[in-house]
Amino acid sequence: MDIKKIFFALVVSALLIGGVCAASVNDFKIDDTYKGIYNGQYYSVYANGNQDAGISIYKNVNDDVYDDVENDDVLDHVIHHDGREYLFSDDDLKVDVGSDHIANFTDYDHATHGVSEVIDVNGEQYVVVVWAKDSTNMDSAKLLSALNDFNKNNNVKAIAF
Numbered sequence: 001m002d003i004k005k006i007f008f009a010l011v012v013s014a015l016l017i018g019g020v021c022a023a024s025v026n027d028f029k030i031d032d033t034y035k036g037i038y039n040g041q042y043y044s045v046y047a048n049g050n051q052d053a054g055i056s057i058y059k060n061v062n063d064d065v066y067d068d069v070e071n072d073d074v075l076d077h078v079i080h081h082d083g084r085e086y087l088f089s090d091d092d093l094k095v096d097v098g099s100d101h102i103a104n105f106t107d108y109d110h111a112t113h114g115v116s117e118v119i120d121v122n123g124e125q126y127v128v129v130v131w132a133k134d135s136t137n138m139d140s141a142k143l144l145s146a147l148n149d150f151n152k153n154n155n156v157k158a159i160a161f
Contacts, residue, residue: 023121025057029153031146038074042066043083045074053132053143055150058083060118060125060161078110083127086116087161101158102147104140111135114143117158119151125159 025044030036034046034055042063047054056079063070063082072081080086089095092109095116103116114131130147132138151157 023124023126025059025126028057028150030055031149031153033146038071040066040070042070043081045079047075051075051078052136053138054079054130055146056083056129056131058127058129060084060127078112078133079129079131080107080110083129086114086127086129087118097161101160102144107131113140115140115147117147117151118161119154119156120159121154121156 025042026039030046033048034053035049036044037047037051037054038045041059042061042065043056043058045054045056054075060083063084070081074081085093086105087095087097087103092107094106094108095103096105097103101117104114105116106113111134112131113134114129116127116129119126119128128147128150130143130150132143
């Protein structure tokens with residue numbers, strides 16, 4: 001076998017293996033303003049120094065599968081531990097989805113507000129939530145800017161949900 005064929009086979013193998021590996025909730029680039037405070041298999045949480053604003057990334061799946069392996073005490077009473085909560089309105093959560101597939105939400109239970117979206121990375125869907133406590137001076141425009149920065153840094157965009 002010729003050296004060029006071996007090299008070609010190695011390059012193709014590396015590309016195929018890399019393409020098969022899916023992203024995880026911990027593989028995204030996050031702005032330096034937010035530091036990782038929890039990284040699990042189902043979701044990860046990044047918060048500012050006061051933990052009154054942050055970014056959470058969830059797999060867009062039924063979280064019951066992860067009940068025994070995830071820590072649900074992370075920022076308890078601040079964020080939901082099921083990312084799909086941020087996609088649909090209910091008694092305690094108002095969600096307004098725009099034509100750009102980005103939702104503004106108001107969470108009456110946790111006294112937070114923010115923006116959320118669903119993204120697709122290599123066939124896996126994730127719910128991205130940028131949130132802030134109502135007691136902060138962060139309005140929806142600042143949170144949307146942070147979400148847009150996340151999308152730009154990770155080369156992703158919102159999809160319909």
